[in-house]
Amino acid sequence: MAVEQNSLIENYSIVIVNVAVAVIHYQDQYLLGFRAASQHQGNRYEFVGGKIDAHETATQALIREVSEETGIDIANNIAVKLGRLHHDYGDKRVCLQVYRIEVTAQQYQQYKNLSQGLEGQKLTWVEKQKLLAGDYDLPAANKTILAWLQLPTQISITYPLEHFNNASNPMTVWVQYHQEHLQIGALVYIRIKETGTEESINQLLHLRNDIKAIIPYNFYTEKADNTVINRQIVARHLTQAQLMQCSNGIAKNDIPDFIIASSLPLVVSCHDKESIDAANQLAKACLKHQLAPVIGIFLAPVEYTQTHPDTSPLGWEAWSRLAELADIPVIGLGGLSPVMSDQAMLHGGVAVAGIRQFFK
Known part of the structure; x- marks a missing residue:
């Protein structure tokens, strides 16, 4: 699936950063990272993901980012497209390409006690009910994702x-x-x-x-x-x-x-x-x-x-x-x-x- 380049120029001045977002879960347990205070939108929880490189599709970026951040190999898991979010933070514009990925029971057992990512970030599994209730502070662009997650199949x-x-x-x-x-x-x-x-x-x-x-x-x-x-x-x-x-x-x-x-x-x-x-x-x-x-x-x-x-x-x-x-x-x-x-x-x-x- 083709995606936009990682950075596009809009009106010759505004950079749009394309980001792949992995909403990783096992049944009603969802995996969140925590952004350090020094990061953009810091001291907030977030779904796993990162920038899409120029040579990558969104799904390729998902596989790479999830592996780099958590060690979980999702190459054989189904990535369900949720949508794209275009958000202006004022100092940065992002396009979040969001996918929901359910890990297997075996993967969950292997990583359910994961508390720290491979890049040093905090990781935690949270209950869907608490996530949707707003118990975890997410960046503004992520909050629409919570509304999407309320749709049943x-x-x-x-x-x-x-x-x-x-x-x-x-x-x-x-x-x-x-x-x-x-x-x-x-x-x-x-x-x-x-x-x-x-x-x-x-x-x-x-x-x-x-x-x-x-x-x-x-x-x-x-x-x-x-x-x-x-x-x-x-x-x-x-x-x-x-x-x-x-x-x-x-x-x-x-x-x-x-x-x-x-x-x-x-x-x-x-x-x-x-x-x-x-x-x-x-x-x-x-x-x-x-x-x-x-x-x-x-x-x-x-x-x-x-x-x-x-x-x-x-x-x-x-x-x-x-x-x-x-x-x-x-x-x-x-x-x-x-x-x-x-x-x-x-x-x-x-x-x-x-x-x-x-x-x-």
Whole structure:
């Protein structure tokens, strides 16, 4: 996989440093280093990684840096692309190319007591729950990675309301069906287009307080009297059409008020290069202005789907080429099943999503 040169010149003056970042873990144990006080962004924890040399790809740099810093050989481990982060520290601009790498049980047993790296830096394994809770102070550019790590490998999508049109009260049956059939602890994209259904969404979340939800961006306002339900809602969703409507303004740093006002991360839908470019622009703008991040792209359709029978599927190879363009974690959608999550990762994604195959 080709990557940019280690140092590029932007506007003839600003140097951008490309860095490979390895989010190394074994199950829910994650490996962090600690930066010395004398270093840039010192006295903070960080994921393992370093500069990408001019002759290297990002994955080659990962293998070299992890070996040099920890002694762990990840040449045969799968590197799952999470995304790219473009961050301006004021005195330095960096592009972090971030990959998640799970070590084997044998590797973890060998290195689980590792407390000092080969370059003298402190190393520690930390629990994912504590990492995501912010117990470990990370550089600003790393904090979006924590939001990315909250995405599971499988995401359920609700049936459209029209699927229950034969019922005397479709909305009641919609709630009942999803209450009974959603997997325990699932992350669910509540894809419902009809207005006036917010109360039914709230009802489903109340009945299934074990699930987390992605909701349409204009279907919910954060309310103090809905504290429990607020905790279940982890992101808002923009369709491709909504994303493209925002794109001209975003290019001029005119970010829509609903994005500025919300503390919830965004998930967007994309189907082509143009929309992925728009999603990348939005992600950069959110990072620049310290807004809630864009944490995922639904890229579809991979395969033929009954939901959109007239849409030609991309196929895995074309899907993979589009996924490589994204600066954000990519989720496969369209004719997929939960067992295809590994296939998505091999093609540049982090997860799969769907309707029919994702219910018990």
